[in-house]
Amino acid sequence: MEVYEAIQTRLTVRQFKPDAVPDDVVMKLLRAGQWAPSSRNLQPWHFIVVRDRDMLKQIGAVATSGSFVADAPTAIAIAMDNADRAELDAGRALQQMELVAWDEGLGTCFVGLRVEEQNRKVKELLGIPEGMELITILPFGYRDEKLRRTRRPREALSGIAHDERFGQAYPEG
Numbered sequence: 747m748e749v750y751e752a753i754q755t756r757l758t759v760r761q762f763k764p765d766a767v768p769d770d771v772v773m774k775l776l777r778a779g780q781w782a783p784s785s786r787n788l789q790p791w792h793f794i795v796v797r798d799r800d801m802l803k804q805i806g807a808v809a810t811s812g813s814f815v816a817d818a819p820t821a822i823a824i825a826m827d828n829a830d831r832a833e834l835d836a837g838r839a840l841q842q843m844e845l846v847a848w849d850e851g852l853g854t855c856f857v858g859l860r861v862e863e864q865n866r867k868v869k870e871l872l873g874i875p876e877g878m879e880l881i882t883i884l885p886f887g888y889r890d891e892k893l894r895r896t897r898r899p900r901e902a903l904s905g906i907a908h909d910e911r912f913g914q915a916y917p918e919g
C-alpha cells in the first residue's frame with residue numbers, strides 16, 4: 747500500500763478480531779516507532795508491548811475512553827522520558843505505527859488517558875517510572891472488514907488551508 751493510500755484510507759478501529767498479532771508484525775510496528783523523527787533526535791520514548799489478557803482487561807477497566815483495550819489482542823503503551831516535546835515526538839512515532847498497522851491489515855485506536863487518576867493507575871499497572879509521561883495506550887488487532895465504516899468527515903480544505911497569507915483560502919483543485 748502506498749503511504750498516501752494508507753493515509754487516505756486509515757480509520758480508527760475500536761473492535762478487533764481475537765486473532766493474535768504475530769511477533770514479526772509487532773516488531774514492524776516497534777521499528778516504525780523507533781525510526782520516527784524526534785526533537786534533537788533525543789528519541790525519548792519507551793514502547794511497552796502488552797499481550798497479557800488479564801493486563802489488557804485491567805487497563806480497559808481503568809481507561810474510560812478506551813474500555814475496548816480489554817478486547818484487543820495487543821497494545822503498545824508509549825511513555826516519554828524527560829522529553830522537551832513529549833506529545834509531538836510521541837505523536838510522530840504513533841502515526842508511523844498506525845500507518846504501518848493499517849498496511850498490515852490491523853486496526854488501531856489512540857487512547858488518550860487524559861484523566862490524571864486513570865493515567866496514574868495505568869502507569870502503575872505497567873510499572874512505568876513516576877518521572878515518565880504516559881502519552882497513550884494504542885490497542886490493535888486485525889480489523890474486521892465487515893465492520894469497516896465510512897471515514898469520519900474532515901473540515902473543507904478551504905477553511906484550513908491558506909494561500910500566501912492567513913485568511914486567503916487556498917484554491918481547492
Ligand SMILES: Cc1cc2nc3c(=O)[nH]c(=O)nc-3n(C[C@H](O)[C@H](O)[C@H](O)COP(=O)(O)O)c2cc1C
Binds near residue numbers: 758760812855856857
Ligand atoms: C490525541 C488523540 C486522542 C484520542 N483519544 C481517544 C480516546 O481516548 N478514545 C478513543 O476512542 N479515541 C480516541 N482518539 C481517536 C479519535 O477519536 C479519532 O482519531 C477521530 O475521531 C477521527 O477518526 P478517524 O481516526 O477514524 O479518522 C484520539 C485521537 C487522537 C489523535
